[in-house]
Amino acid sequence: MKNRKWLAAGVAWSVVASLMLVGCSGNGNGNGNGGTEGPASSPSAKPGATANADPIKLTFWGAVPVENGPQTVVDNWNKENPDIQVEYVRFVNDEAGNLKLDTALVSSQPVDMYVSYDYSLYEKRVKAGNALDVGEFTDFGVEEKMGEGAALWKVDDKYYGVPTSKGPSFVWLNKDMLDAKGLPVPTEWGLDEFREYAAKLKDDNVWGLAQSDYYFNVPINGSMLKKSLTLTNPDGTSAFDNPLTVKTLQVYTDMMFTDKSLMPHTEQITSKPALDQMFVKGETAMLFSTNQVFRTTNNMAEYPRTFKVAAAPAPRVNKDQSDYINAGGLGDVISINPRTKHPEAAQKFIKWYADSGMLPMAAGGRVPASKDFPVDEAVALMFKGVEDTYDLDSIKRVMFGDLPLGLSRLDRKTGSEQQAIYDNVFSRKLTPEEGAKELARVHNANLKTSSQ
Template structure:
């Protein structure tokens, strides 16, 4: 797809947006010396625009930008915040419209792989291989997430947010259960049953799943797939479907069993009709466990909106069998990219390189994807993050540190430009199943056929 297809970009903005979900110990960053642009030279400052999302309290933008400008005094960063509340769907729509109208932009961030891939396909993003080559590193070695797409690199990964399980430690104690250090999905299901209590409107569920919904939060339909080092997504690296993988079937069976048979998970109809959200479900103690991404680190001890009135612990993402290698899960990151039409690509690259290394540490909100963060630095980062919550004393920090230290990213399957359509198809077929409009075999067959049609129609 060519860079000037802006009409199609606007028409696909809504579809694309559906797939969005959603310091201390810093060492010297190689990026500080990388490149030969005007970032550190004398003369008038170069001004770059950074299109982003999230409030100051969520993202600490002032810390990132001020620490960068202190290191690069000849580069000034203007934050263009397209969603103060951190709504990535709103951000995606506004970003596409800004690009289509020719608005000046230098740096942009994408909240997940599908959003990143589609904008690359539409020509919004510049490859940065030449800058990386000057520094002499490989993305897959330098970072925990490899952002290579079709043989080129268009972004660097920011925060490293593996998924884990948040646990109400008080509920565990009440049920006579330990905080799991290594467990399987079967054990997770057993915990959910034992933690479920009561009936009717006051019923407390063992767990709550926040998706799929509206073509987003599709992670909740591939839970058993996700704990694999390879082929953990709906499509394989060669572009063929992975929906015939037995672990996809297991993922769907597990969800159905927990809701319909065990009645240990919040019903899908409640989630949709009542517009439920995982934060109040967990912090209001309506559900004892939630599977979620570790972006929750900065909220784990409670916030003004959702105070923590119980003790919380963290368990690793469950495995399929005890013999499986642990640590693998879905991993989310921010894809930090240089705009294709930027007039200051060198300076924009310097900013994203800084942001994805020392900048994330200065931000003090997230664990970086940068592999050069040492264990002692990681512990300090976590202490800083949890210390910024309302009730850090109620958090089992050792369980959190252990889980994060052992987390690994599955091999990234290069997302396709029609990712949103695949998500939509799977979401619709899952919804028919969970609403008892079709059985499991029909759901799997229809999802497979619809995905295959999308693959075939998008072949070049």
């Protein structure tokens, strides 16, 4: 499961500043830690050949292991485009791997395109002059293709890369349990309805809801982000101390200690249950997570199940909030190295990748962000062989729908300090009202420090 910070957010997916680290593990989800790093084959010479006599050669650096989609992607491209040949080079998305990429960007090593998985690293590369302004290419409108959530990746009001995937947070549902209680799959709901569902679905051997502490602040941040992607008031002070924050803390506290539909926070910290396994085993009716869980729900050999899985959007604090922003923004941002000799060819590849070419990445958990992506093909690949065990209409509506997505740029220090406050609220050392004030206090202290 994810760490104990807001991370928006994917993910699982997806990132921003210090909170979103997508592409950072080397397992089947196609992220970047672990495994053998390096190119899919030997690195090519520095790009520069002419078309026809010698094809243009481009290198594309990313953190996803070659076997989890990238090699198939470049093989497909190379077959269709003999005049522009792309080679994939793997780097590990950790400190050493990102340093390797940054060094290559300013050296003689061939890097024509590369993927950034974290906003702070992306911004650093832009400021260092290592990313081309993709606004120069008029044949591909980033926001037109990817939606409003793409604006999160602007630097000085310009796009220096194309975000290609999205990682929304949402609720996985045991549809058989819902059907038994006569409950429809929600298409929109608030925390009150969320709590009601959990209470109706629980029994002596089944939790109504399971979720890691990472998701407790999803409704809080989603209420504050709105369209402005900010966590502050107009006067620059923290917006955490507000009635919606208090309500969120109160609802989760009531679910733990009054309804007993959600495992108490302290018990979860102590026992560290594998929540995705709890879900496939039928030990919880609902699971608040991201698309990363489908790798467990798809694994029928290791985790056999007989029930059908459905999906619902993350609950708003109040059902009627029209300006709510869902956690799990866009990520996997592909940039062009300004030193490439073939920027037009690189842009052609990126456009193809975003609109259709990244299809092989879907099986590893990458949810394409482009509105022009063939959704049915991606869903078919993601759930191949187990499609009959899913309510695919709800899956497509949530994972590939048009929910407004965003991610918090809350700094790492504030996130860490706020987690301790959530711990105190959900162990009943602080009331929800006191917790909201404390969340704002530490945020204001760090805002003041950062402005000095």
